[in-house]
Amino acid sequence: MLILKRLPAKFYGQNTLKLAQKLLGKYIIRIDKNHKLIGKIVETEAYYGPSDLASHAAKGKTPRTKIMFDQAGLAYIYLIYGMYYCFNIVTERPDFPAAILIRAVEPIAGIPEMLKNRKCHPEHSRRVTRPSHGSTEPALSQTEGLTMTKTLTNGPAKFCQAFKIERKLNGLDLKNSRILYLAENPQEKIKPARISQVKRIGIDYAGPYKHKPWRFYLKDNLFISRE
DNA sequence: CCTGGGATTTTCT
């Protein structure tokens, strides 16, 4: 049985780069129209401070980026390429702009609903069977035996589509929201050796900051956006 | 397997 506890407010007070790693293996829970969608975070990217040229906040506080300058634990959701959304968790103190982009999750529960939200029929996607985890992993009866699609949530915009995360949720406080929040399984620990730290994706415009190794992912997880 | 281009609209210059 999977027991999930909401992450406490103090969790969000950690340094952004540390938090981006601590978020790996944590769960995102989304309640939408009586459906409970759950995903395990497997890939993150940190956008860190006013001088990070990859960050939207590099151009200062604007109507769009003001959430990044707000308190830790808020949701920063923005439209990208005119048609997709990306979801971030705001970090650090007010007026120090920083956030962590959720780049990929592993679908855990509510998968039929995610497929509907993504508007793709199961047989249109490549099917994979869930890997059997080691004994440290609890049995997940809801997903055990199910076939899942590898491409359902393995990208920042795919994840948002599957979890119905849209602009109206921008600014939501993840620390107390009932419809979108983060949680952990207290028995589940991620060893540092399981984490890869590499360069961020899709930020060629960021000058020297494009080489910062601020992307983190769980090695050997099937639902990573890219190696 | 890989590469290239189109979709679509907000945001800030």
Add this chain to the structure above:
DNA sequence: GAAAATCCCAGGA
């Protein structure tokens, strides 16, 4: 007016 923290599909090897 240009660019964008992306995705998907088509076409070639």
